[in-house]
Amino acid sequence: MSSAALNFFNVTKNLTYAILGTGALGGFYGAKLQQAGLEVHFLVRSDYESVRRNGLFVESVDGDFRLNRVNAYCDVRNMPACDVAIVALKTTQNHLLPDILLPILKENSTVLVLQNGLGIEEEVAAIIDRYKVSGHKIGETKIIGGLCFLCSNKVGDGHIRHLAYGKINLGEHKNNSQHGGIADEMQIIANDFESAGIPIELSSDLLLARWKKLVWNIPYNGLSVVLDATTEELMTNPNSLELVKELMHEVLRGAKSVECDIPLEFIETMLEHTRNMHPYRTSMKIDYDEKRPLELTAIFSNALQAAFSRGVNLPKIRCLYQQLQFLDLRNRTNAVK
Amino acid sequence: MSSAALNFFNVTKNLTYAILGTGALGGFYGAKLQQAGLEVHFLVRSDYESVRRNGLFVESVDGDFRLNRVNAYCDVRNMPACDVAIVALKTTQNHLLPDILLPILKENSTVLVLQNGLGIEEEVAAIIDRYKVSGHKIGETKIIGGLCFLCSNKVGDGHIRHLAYGKINLGEHKNNSQHGGIADEMQIIANDFESAGIPIELSSDLLLARWKKLVWNIPYNGLSVVLDATTEELMTNPNSLELVKELMHEVLRGAKSVECDIPLEFIETMLEHTRNMHPYRTSMKIDYDEKRPLELTAIFSNALQAAFSRGVNLPKIRCLYQQLQFLDLRNRTNAVK
Incomplete structure (x- = not known):
């Protein structure tokens, strides 16, 4: 095990999660993680006022639940830096990524991209590289891709309807500029999701x-x-x-x-x-x-x-x-x- | 000139036309031919009663006109055999062809197929061949294809709206069982259409x-x-x-x-x-x-x-x-x- 990974394991407290995009997908997974006892911070757009006041309601085939209080933010600049930044926007919103992703990264953060399609981890990697080239020091950022097999809709303010499935297929983004370590973080994140009742499959080949x-x-x-x-x-x-x-x-x-x-x-x-x-x-x-x-x-x-x-x-x-x-x-x- | 073609030319009276399908296309061309003084017989389906009583009204970019009386039939068995049978159905109705085409054919009739797509003349030829094989004597039936560049709609009972164009591209159907003659009939039919104000282009290659x-x-x-x-x-x-x-x-x-x-x-x-x-x-x-x-x-x-x-x-x-x-x-x- 590399020394970076050892450092990661030696952190005594749990990982903290940022949910970038509290929609049908991000809202569902974030709520499940918080319900399992993890610290989660939600970036919320259209229904921010409602979520801040009333939390989130998940109507789910696996059992409904309500979170009366969540850490909701309408401005990313008020969010704390987190260990794991979950990109849960639609890819059509990825032009927002530089503004909303970079401020919440810290030393050794992991970006977990829960989006469909191809070329997304490359896009995230390029955003981070440009940020570093421009003189910002944010340490080694690892990128993991996650494919979600989830049927859920957002049916109202702070109200998510989970219809079926939920499994996530996690895979490491292979990038020449990164060295080791991701497999270990991936396992820890996988454990967190599984503790929240989300089935995880690990893929050795993300592409x-x-x-x-x-x-x-x-x-x-x-x-x-x-x-x-x-x-x-x-x-x-x-x-x-x-x-x-x-x-x-x-x-x-x-x-x-x-x-x-x-x-x-x-x-x-x-x-x-x-x-x-x-x-x-x-x-x-x-x-x-x-x-x-x-x-x-x-x-x-x-x-x-x-x-x-x-x-x-x-x-x-x-x-x-x-x-x-x-x-x-x-x-x-x-x-x- | 072949003797069949000579016979065709020697007919002193004009050709008679049967319109099989009095819709946006058949109704338009048939009305134009009748307006030009030719004898036209219309097979009419849904609006038979109206057409029989009130004739046809053509609202046209080239000038509106009304035919107060037309030879309308709801049953092909009442129609006279004609020199030219114009197939003006939608191709989706071609399963009706054996029933409605064969009864109106006579010695040396010409079938003019005014339909879109491929393989239609072959279909007509096969219908006629099967009819002959089963012992019916209908002489030599020639088949001509016509491609219509016409924008028209049927907007009411006996009411056709001609929006634009109208040209027909005529071409001879090449079939081994036919010998000569078509080019001459094609020219006579072309003259009839042109006398009715329909531009005709002759194609040497129908396919x-x-x-x-x-x-x-x-x-x-x-x-x-x-x-x-x-x-x-x-x-x-x-x-x-x-x-x-x-x-x-x-x-x-x-x-x-x-x-x-x-x-x-x-x-x-x-x-x-x-x-x-x-x-x-x-x-x-x-x-x-x-x-x-x-x-x-x-x-x-x-x-x-x-x-x-x-x-x-x-x-x-x-x-x-x-x-x-x-x-x-x-x-x-x-x-x-």
Whole structure:
């Protein structure tokens, strides 16, 4: 074990957590961690006043609970630096990261990125590097990626509805400028989440895990918006089911182009998994219905570009991406069509 | 000139026309022919009573006109055999063709197919061949394909609104079982249409002309339904415009696979043409909005299959086709979603 990791273990008190983005995802995981006795600080935007006064209410398939008091902040400058900064924004808000992430980092902080898509840890690493180059001393910041298998919605101010699942797949971001240590922090964070009742799976290959998640996200998120359909409708119509499969095959081809081998059987596993789900409105469909921007860069564009840079075209994914860009722009420019 | 063609020319009276399907297209062209003094017989379905009593009203950019009396039939068995049978149904109704086409054919009739898509003349030829094999004597039936560049809607009983264009591109169906003669009939029919104010272009290669029409129909008909968009919206959003272009390139690849060479510049011509059009709801979008079945077999499936049979995949067109199949089925099964 490296000396940095030993230092980390020798800290007698528990890790402190910052939740950057107290929405359906960040609010749920943060509340679970606080409920398990950990110190959690929440950056809250639209419903700050309500959360500060009334805390958070989690209506969950695993049992409802209420936190009457939470550490809520509307301004990151009032937040304490934390051991673990959880990035729980939508990726469409990542332009805010320099402003909200850097102020809460301290010596040996860990950034845990709980977002979908590709290229996000690289983005966080670049933000931190630029910060260091500009003369700030924030020590060694480790970056961990987490893929959340969670169905939850924010249904009101400080009110989160947890519908199903919750598992997080954690993986270490491999970056030349980092040396060792992450595996140990990852285990401690995993223990904290598990103590809060969140199942954790550790991945030795974060990039592979991210591409595997895209096997689900690209067809279902994309088609749910374009065809205005639930997962169940997509699975029961033979034509959309065929298209789902063909899109999944293209994701596998994209993954293979960057040396991530996903076995063919994984497609059948995802289909079977989706057949057994409750009819589900995907997160992208919810964003669309709420007229929020869609996470197209992280989920679609970065995947297409990664494959394209290796000379591989993914034409059906590209077709879907272009349709989504059209719909996304119209959705946010015309309040009434 | 062949003797069959001479016979054709020697007929002293004008050709008689049967319009099979008195909708936005058949009603328009049939009314124009009758207005020019030709004998026209209309097979009318839903608005038969109204058309029989009140005739047809054509509200047209080229000048409105009313035909107070037309030869209207609700049952093809009451129609006289005609020299030219104009197939003006939607291709989704082509299962009716054996019943409505064969009874009105006579010695040396010509079938003029005014429909979109591929494989339709072959379908008509097969129907006629089966009829002959079963012992019926109907002489030599010639088949001509016609591609209509027409914007018109049926807006009420016997009421057609002609918005723009109207040109027909005529081409001979090449079939081994036919020998000569068509070129002459095509010229006579072309003269009749031109006397009625319909611009006619004669194509020496019908298959090429049909693929060229698909360069427009596949992207605009398809995307107008999937994205709920007018042609203008598709042209002004950069992402949908890019997708339109990429779909057009795939049509060119499909055409090339069956030895139809469409020059690359044709794409820019189609784009420019569409930019200069009025914002237009495509015929497929109108069908969708009216909850009618979409012409997916003729326009999409037959094109995909023709290319596939030559080993060429058209993945974006296939993606669009699968989406349209999903939407078409849902549109007609759920009256209210």
